Amino acid sequence: MQFFASCPPGVADLTAAELRDCGATQCREFKLGVQFEGSLETAYRACLWSRTASRILLPLGSFEAATPEALYAGVRSIDWTQHIKPTGTLAVDLGGATSGITHTHFGALKTKDAIVDFMRERTGDRPSVELEQPDVRIDVRLDRDRATLSLDLSGDSLHRRAYRARGVAAPLKENLAAAILLRCGWPAIAKAGGELVDPMCGSGTLPIEAALMALDIAPGSMRSYFGVIGWVGHDRELWRRLLEEARERRAATLERKLVLRGYDQDPAAVRAAIENVERARLRGFVHVERRELAQLTRESGATGLVIANPPYGERIGDQERLQALYDLLGQKLREHFEGWKGAVFTGNPPLAKALGINAKRSHTLWNGRIECRLLRFDIEPAEYRGTSRPARSAEEQQEIRNQPGAQMFANRLRKNLKAANDWAQREGVYCYRVYDADMPEYAFAIDLYGDGAGQQWALVQEYEAPKTIAEESVRARRREVLAVIPEVLALPAERIHLRRRRQQKGIAQYEKVGNEREFEEVREGSYRFLVNFHDYLDTGLFLDHRLTRQRLGDMARGRKFLNLFAYTGAATVHAVGGGASSSTTVDMSRTYLEWAKRNLALNDLAGSEHGFVQQDCMAWLREQQGKARRFDLMFIDPPTHSRSKRMEDDFDVQRDHVALLMLSAGLLVPGGVIVFSNNYTRFKLERNALEAFAVEDVTTATLPWDFRRSPKIHQCYVLTLTDPAKITVPPQISAKPLERERPRPHLGSYERTRHRS
Secondary structure (H helix, E strand, O other): OEEEEEOOOOOHHHHHHHHHHOOOEEEEEEOOEEEEEOOHHHHHHHHHHOOOOOEEEEEEEEEEOOOHHHHHHHHHOOOHHHOOOOOOEEEEEEEEOOOOOOOHHHHHHHHHHHHHHHHHHHHOOOOEEOOOOOOEEEEEEEEOOEEEEEEEOOOOOOOOOOOOOOOOOOOOOHHHHHHHHHHOOHHHHHHOOOEEEEOOOOOOHHHHHHHHHHOOOOOOOOOOOOOOOOOOOOOHHHHHHHHHHHHHHHHOOOOOOOOEEEEEOOHHHHHHHHHHHHHOOOOOOEEEEEOOHHHOOOOOOOOEEEEEOOOOOOOOOHHHHHHHHHHHHHHHHHHHOOOOEEEEEEOOHHHHHHHOEOOOEEEEEEEOOEEEEEEEEEOOHHHEOOOOOOOOOHHHHHHHHOOHHHHHHHHHHHHHHHHHHHHHHHHOOOEEEEEEOOOOOOOEEEEEEEOOOOOEEEEEEEEOOOOOOOHHHHHHHHHHHHHHHHHHHOOOHHHEEEEEEOOOOOOHHHOOOOOOOOOEEEEEOOEEEEEOOOOOOOOOOOHHHHHHHHHHHHHOOOOEEEEEOOOOOHHHHHHHHOOOOEEEEEEOOHHHHHHHHHHHHHOOOOOOOEEEEEOOHHHHHHHHOOOOOOEEEEEEOOOOEEOOOOOOOOEEHHHHHHHHHHHHHOOEEEEEEEEEEEOOOOOOOOHHHOOOEEEEEOOHHHOOHHHOOOOOOOEEEEEEEOOHHHOOOOOOOOOOOOOOOOOOOOHHHOOOOOOOO
């Protein structure tokens, strides 16, 4: 039988070696995986024992799929009774594209429809969709108008070992941690009786994975769910035998003496690591405690591996702080760990020079989207270099500011800042944009946030450069911008926050990028809002909707208000503050709803008449049809594209806005008003399908002065219900392919991200 094991980039050779240990033959390495041959037992062993693989796939067929119809026909050509029970559950993961299938969710729906139709026709029953732990998970890869369809034997990514109870910000995936340890030669070090020390262990992933290797514990043995378990072709006796073998191998090493130590200065990280060690049943083998890096020392006369994954540095001011951190780490290694092997996994390789130890090997690995280096070195005096100095002295910073490009940028920023400050003072605005890629080669957006009492923060967003721009040029311009901003804005570095924005795919745009949970209080008009500069790409307050929120406040007096896709509830605050008699705030994300509640309470506006609903907005609207509940005023600001794990269908604003507005109209009183906004630059309102409304385009009227360079930052309409008889509630969302947003030529107006749902 032929299989495919997917794995992180840069790891395929390690994965191939593991597969050969499982009995695989004819291993062919690719960038993101390994094709191999073997028996079903080989694949089962890979599911249980591979430490670096992500998934084990069994190909079921390959066929032409240039069009949705061809994909449907190819999927139906497979005998699905050999793989799924008539009343079982399934999920479909689809990646890639063909000339006729450009949206992955649409392709996944066509695949699901083909399977369901086949089973209904053949058995009279149909399987249902279960996204979390289906009986069968199907993987479809589209490339060059062909589809390769496989059964996912792992069912869920194999990096999920089931011991992680809690994590910390930006934890390493378990299979990446295992790859790092294998690159460092940890199995041989452990076999020789060596120790392991991780002075920045976070939630303990590296020490735990090291213990699993040293104790011959199958990384998959703690999982209760695999994709093979619900598969019709599953060999239960074979699976039971392999599980029993894994248990016996673990029991055989329980008396082994093993010393693995993890330290971290963060008490929360230490608690999470201890909990993870307990769940992995590694008490007595992995010791975790809170310890500052300055307290790092050698605990015994043995040798071994000291390994660290230091922070990479995301914010202005981080470079100097991390330079000192790397310097201290190198000092401790040289003082206490002479004769050991050392390894540092970093997303900021230049900082590693501060260690003062020459790296003998360097490996490129990827931590998510971040290109990283694994630097390996011998901690020996012959490899020591002179200790490093701070990354950039004041003289070096001034030299950067004196560069012609930096001076041009500084002059433009000063000019913008003066005009923006004069305007903001006249208008009573405290949070506003001062620079929006005015100079295209300096592709940044800079926003100032103020609390109305003299405190200010700056959010600096760097837009991803085109692939045609050399990376060194990008770095040089970034250095110039970051050297200039604190001086021009007259803000200390700790009040300037950097974000790097990329074109987002799938649900990546909704994921957290940090876990600091720090909020600052800022002011908009007479209201106060909580913003977060660390954990999300957006702060919690969309500045381009400032005038839209004011308009809602002016319209809300005495009205029942509904806020859909509510995000952090800023519009609700304005409506309630403007005198709304009641309000309902709906969003899929519990995090954002809690944030909205805090914003309302911050302004002394909370009350029992103001409710919050955590639900998919489209599903909630359908549930409310025909009920007595009615609203006078609505604000609807949906994302361009939205998908939740709890939804079989996704939402696309261009495709589905008519359905959304008609469902909303079903909850409006006659003469009720919807303020409808979105930020899809090519959006076209289908007026002919909205005859129930009188429509007014207020886009220009709601565009703030500070966003005049970004006229397509949003589109906004006021829809008044004039003819309720023409409301036609659609039965369901269309399943047409979604049109993708293309990058816009003006970098400063990139589509913002919003909402987890």
